[in-house]
Amino acid sequence: MAVPATLTAAERPARAVSPRHFVRLKLRVLGNNFRGQGWRIALFVGGVLFGLWFAVGGFFGLAAPGLAGESRYALMTAAFGGGLLTLGWVLLPLVFFGVDETLDPARFALLPLSRRTLVTGLFAAALVSVPVLSTLLAVTGLVVTAGALGGWPAALVGLLGVLLGVLLCVAAARAVTSAFATMLRSRRVRDLAAVLLAVVAALLGPLQLLVLGAVQQADWDRLTGVARVVGWTPFGAPWTAGVEVAEGHAAAGGLKLLITVAAIGVLLLWWSRSLESAMVGAVSSGPSRDRRGTVAGAAVGQLFPRAVGWARRDRFGALVARECRYWWRDARRRANLITVAVVGIFVPVMVNLGGSRLATDGGAAFGEATANSSPVLVSLSMVFVGVLASVTLANQFGFDGSAYAANVVAGVPGRVELQARMVAFSLYVVPILGAVAVVLAVVLGRPGWLGVMAGGLLAAYGCGLAINATVSVLGAYSLPETSNPFAMNTGAGMARSLYALVSMVASAAAAVPLVVAAALLGDVWLWLALPVGLAYGLGAALLGAYLAGDALDRRQPELLAAVTPRR
Amino acid sequence: MTDQHPALSLRGLAKRFDTKVAVAGVDLDVPTGSFYGLLGPNGAGKTTTLSMAVGLLRPDAGQARVLGHDVWADPVGAKGLLGVMPDGVRLFDRLSGAELLAYHGLLRGMDPAVVDQRAAELLDVLALSDAGRTLVVDYSAGMKKKIGLACALLHGPRLLVLDEPFEAVDPVSAALIRDILHRYVVGGGTVIFSSHVMEVVERLCSHVAILADGRIKRVGTLAEVRGERSLEEVFVEVVGGRTATGEELSWLSRRR
Ligand SMILES: Nc1ncnc2c1ncn2[C@@H]1O[C@H](COP(=O)(O)OP(=O)(O)O)[C@@H](O)[C@H]1O
Ligand SMILES: [Mg+2]
Numbered sequence: 001m002a003v004p005a006t007l008t009a010a011e012r013p014a015r016a017v018s019p020r021h022f023v024r025l026k027l028r029v030l031g032n033n034f035r036g037q038g039w040r041i042a043l044f045v046g047g048v049l050f051g052l053w054f055a056v057g058g059f060f061g062l063a064a065p066g067l068a069g070e071s072r073y074a075l076m077t078a079a080f081g082g083g084l085l086t087l088g089w090v091l092l093p094l095v096f097f098g099v100d101e102t103l104d105p106a107r108f109a110l111l112p113l114s115r116r117t118l119v120t121g122l123f124a125a126a127l128v129s130v131p132v133l134s135t136l137l138a139v140t141g142l143v144v145t146a147g148a149l150g151g152w153p154a155a156l157v158g159l160l161g162v163l164l165g166v167l168l169c170v171a172a173a174r175a176v177t178s179a180f181a182t183m184l185r186s187r188r189v190r191d192l193a194a195v196l197l198a199v200v201a202a203l204l205g206p207l208q209l210l211v212l213g214a215v216q217q218a219d220w221d222r223l224t225g226v227a228r229v230v231g232w233t234p235f236g237a238p239w240t241a242g243v244e245v246a247e248g249h250a251a252a253g254g255l256k257l258l259i260t261v262a263a264i265g266v267l268l269l270w271w272s273r274s275l276e277s278a279m280v281g282a283v284s285s286g287p288s289r290d291r292r293g294t295v296a297g298a299a300v301g302q303l304f305p306r307a308v309g310w311a312r313r314d315r316f317g318a319l320v321a322r323e324c325r326y327w328w329r330d331a332r333r334r335a336n337l338i339t340v341a342v343v344g345i346f347v348p349v350m351v352n353l354g355g356s357r358l359a360t361d362g363g364a365a366f367g368e369a370t371a372n373s374s375p376v377l378v379s380l381s382m383v384f385v386g387v388l389a390s391v392t393l394a395n396q397f398g399f400d401g402s403a404y405a406a407n408v409v410a411g412v413p414g415r416v417e418l419q420a421r422m423v424a425f426s427l428y429v430v431p432i433l434g435a436v437a438v439v440l441a442v443v444l445g446r447p448g449w450l451g452v453m454a455g456g457l458l459a460a461y462g463c464g465l466a467i468n469a470t471v472s473v474l475g476a477y478s479l480p481e482t483s484n485p486f487a488m489n490t491g492a493g494m495a496r497s498l499y500a501l502v503s504m505v506a507s508a509a510a511a512v513p514l515v516v517a518a519a520l521l522g523d524v525w526l527w528l529a530l531p532v533g534l535a536y537g538l539g540a541a542l543l544g545a546y547l548a549g550d551a552l553d554r555r556q557p558e559l560l561a562a563v564t565p566r567r
Numbered sequence: 568m569t570d571q572h573p574a575l576s577l578r579g580l581a582k583r584f585d586t587k588v589a590v591a592g593v594d595l596d597v598p599t600g601s602f603y604g605l606l607g608p609n610g611a612g613k614t615t616t617l618s619m620a621v622g623l624l625r626p627d628a629g630q631a632r633v634l635g636h637d638v639w640a641d642p643v644g645a646k647g648l649l650g651v652m653p654d655g656v657r658l659f660d661r662l663s664g665a666e667l668l669a670y671h672g673l674l675r676g677m678d679p680a681v682v683d684q685r686a687a688e689l690l691d692v693l694a695l696s697d698a699g700r701t702l703v704v705d706y707s708a709g710m711k712k713k714i715g716l717a718c719a720l721l722h723g724p725r726l727l728v729l730d731e732p733f734e735a736v737d738p739v740s741a742a743l744i745r746d747i748l749h750r751y752v753v754g755g756g757t758v759i760f761s762s763h764v765m766e767v768v769e770r771l772c773s774h775v776a777i778l779a780d781g782r783i784k785r786v787g788t789l790a791e792v793r794g795e796r797s798l799e800e801v802f803v804e805v806v807g808g809r810t811a812t813g814e815e816l817s818w819l820s821r822r823r
Contacts, residue, residue: 035585298683299669302700303662318673322659322666329661329702403657405623406718410674411646557625564656 017113022121026128043498044130051134058085058138066145072224074145074243079227082142082165082239085135089169093177105275119272126170136166142239150246157253158242164260165238171267178274231256234263307427315412316420323424326399332479333399336392337428343388344436348381349443375452375525378440379518382456385436386537387507389429390464394503396421396472398479402564414552418469418545426465433457451526455533456514462537463510464503466544471503473552478565510540572635574599574726574757580619580629582612589615591781592629597726597774599634602752603759604768604789606798607778608806613761614654616778617730621651633726647675650724652715654731654761660704664695664714667703668721675722682721689717693743708735716744720751727751729760733767745771765799779806 034041062081065073108118139162147155231240237256245253300313304321311317327333397404407417437453514533518525552559575597582590590612597603607613618624620631622638630637636644659667665686672682690696693713698706703714712732719727733741748758762768768775775792777785784805785792793801
């Protein structure tokens with residue numbers, strides 16, 4: 001009997017795994033990542049500086065009511081400032097930045113860890129990051145406000161509140177991206193995503209009017225009322241707890257802390273659910289539609305989707321067809337496309353509707369100005385959408401990863417490669433852009449401006465294609481080979497934002513002549529905008545493919561090395 | 568006049584990663600019509616050498632020529648003669664097998680009708696037709712090797728460069744791959760492949776090179792390298808392996 005006893009003793013892990021191990025693992029991975037990579041260190045330092053800037057700005061903004069002794073602004077600052085911050089943590093990872101998957105959950109699938117250990121560990125590791133620390137720094141401003149207005153007890157509750165608030169932000173970001181990633185992986189929801197998209201777009205209009213109506217009747221009591229309501233939701237609760245105590249409602253402060261804790265609990269539970277399916281699903285990440293069955297038609301016919309049926313069956317056609325299939329079949333690329341569609345419709349409607357609503361109510365001088373220069377405003381927002389759509393290609397080779405080796409081995413000329421990629425992406429994006437123009441024209445009730453809109457969109461999109469072709473060749477970086485479309489490699493989040501920013505500014509600058517034309521030419525431009533914009537965009541894209549293609553020919557192997565994930 | 572050149576000739580190829588020297592000057596001549604095995608333990612530099620030979624990785628120094636065409640100075644001439652199956656590299660795996668073959672064929676500038684016919688034939692022979700429209704990402708490891716080989720063969724290259732073609736392949740498929748490669752060499756093609764499986768190399772190869780620590784340690788025809796001994800003995804001696812004495816790892820045993 002002695003032998004089994006020693007065996008079980010030997011096979012049981014000597015020490016329990018605690019969140020500390022995950023944190024140390026993350027720090028170690030971060031450290032190794034920097035080894036011998038000067039530019040990564042530079043990017044990291046840049047990120048830290050940016051975070052510091054944000055933290056200091058946020059701190060003084062949130063501490064202002066306390067420092068100035070203005071108690072009536074305290075609640076509003078806390079509720080709206082904190083609420084926006086939380087909303088940013090929920091939405092921004094989905095739309096722009098992705099989540100840092102230094103510790104990929106799938107890597108832990110085979111280890112004998114309970115789900116609870118895994119979630120708390122990954123959560124602890126997620127807390128060790130620049131954005132979290134700078135957020136924490138910023139929100140301590142609220143503690144200052146609470147303390148200045150309500151003394152030590154308020155400061156203490158405020159501190160507890162902001163600490164919990166930061167935990168809430170991180171938990172929300174993780175839970176939402178993880179759930180969304182799981183959703184996009186399954187085929188059922190992939191098709192549902194299109195419907196969801198339509199619903200969101202449809203809801204935007206009414207929602208917009210509601211918010212604008214509220215802002216326009218911005219009397220004090222109403223805003224305070226809204227702030228009070230927000231303060232009782234998880235978005236505002238952690239941030240306003242301290243203010244409540246300062247105002248003498250100690251019980252309310254305590255209750256808000258409880259609300260926060262409960263919200264964190266629910267979010268972590270939700271995250272652990274989707275985490276499990278992420279770990280299991282990571283093995284086979286392809287769309288698991290049953291694609292067996294008899295092969296219909298010959299190989300070449302199968303490769304070309306119907307939308308590419310017009311293409312010649314040659315090298316260029318094959319590249320376009322393959323890219324076209326990838327934009328739909330690769331969850332990561334599809335997520336990008338959906339983002340373009342949502343943001344592309346959302347932002348211009350918001351900007352222009354906001355502008356014209358203010359104008360029709362004839363209030364502020366600002367409103368009149370926007371009313372007079374509306375084709376300019378429209379052109380500007382169209383430039384934004386075109387640029388945003390094209391920035392999806394800023395790391396187009398990163399999507400391929402090491403698979404790009406096939407094109408290197410076949411010796412595909414750079415210009416052919418880039419032109420084909422532009423065409424394939426445009427097959428998806430140009431219809432989206434068309435929809436944006438039509439929706440905006442209908443919403444604004446200005447069908448006559450359709451040409452200006454389409455012209456601005458096409459010009460900016462073409463310039464964006466050119467700039468991003470160059471950025472994608474010169475500034476490529478590898479993406480992790482996980483099935484989470486929002487996953488980023490350590491440090492790559494910074495690189496991604498930086499390249500995206502550079503290319504967006506450059507593309508917008510290249511498209512400025514069209515906005516100037518809209519401002520100077522008046523009514524003639526309503527007719528000229530479309531043909532001129534089309535020619536401008538097409539010319540820019542061709543020039544970009546020509547120049548960047550040359551660079552690609554010279555550095556194919558370097559590009560391959562850059563996009564190959566390090567194992 | 569390309570026939571006077573060796574199918575592949577490497578001169579002084581070298582590559583270092585940061586501080587690690589992966590390949591320290593490799594000279595190799597692969598005669599036309601030979602079946603060449605590049606042997607070496609894990610981390611010897613096989614993948615790095617072959618990547619530099621086919622234009623996937625830029626060498627720090629040295630030259631690679633395919634039938635006389637310099638891979639780096641005349642990539643179009645060299646790459647047209649090459650069929651490559653890299654290791655540790657993904658395929659465009661969101662395509663089905665047939666789609667992937669069509670893509671590779673058209674990328675090589677082949678006639679679509681020829682692509683259709685050869686793709687169907689290759690899928691049949693490699694027993695991949697059953698997979699139908701399954702995406703390559705959902706293939707098993709062995710099936711991925713086979714479709715990779717099919718991609719390399721499709722355009723009828725003069726020289727096949729295969730990195731670890733027999734890894735993770737079941738015996739039945741391995742026999743099939745051996746057969747295909749054998750027929751390819753008999754038909755006038757040249758193959759160089761890397762491996763650390765002695766039996767396969769001993770059974771197939773006309774020539775062998777043993778690579779360790781980024782250098783060629785032995786090179787020649789199979790008979791020259793092997794001499795009187797088995798290839799495995801030579802290999803272990805050259806590489807300088809060690810054997811477990813039985814004192815260590817005693818906890819592996821459940822009997823005390
Ligand atoms: N991209 C890389 N970065 C750093 N080191 C590398 C890289 N690729 C290979 N190495 C190193 O070079 C050596 C040779 O690797 P490799 O050519 O893959 O060996 P083999 O294929 O014979 O197993 C190994 O020690 C490996 O760690
Ligand atoms: Mg290898």
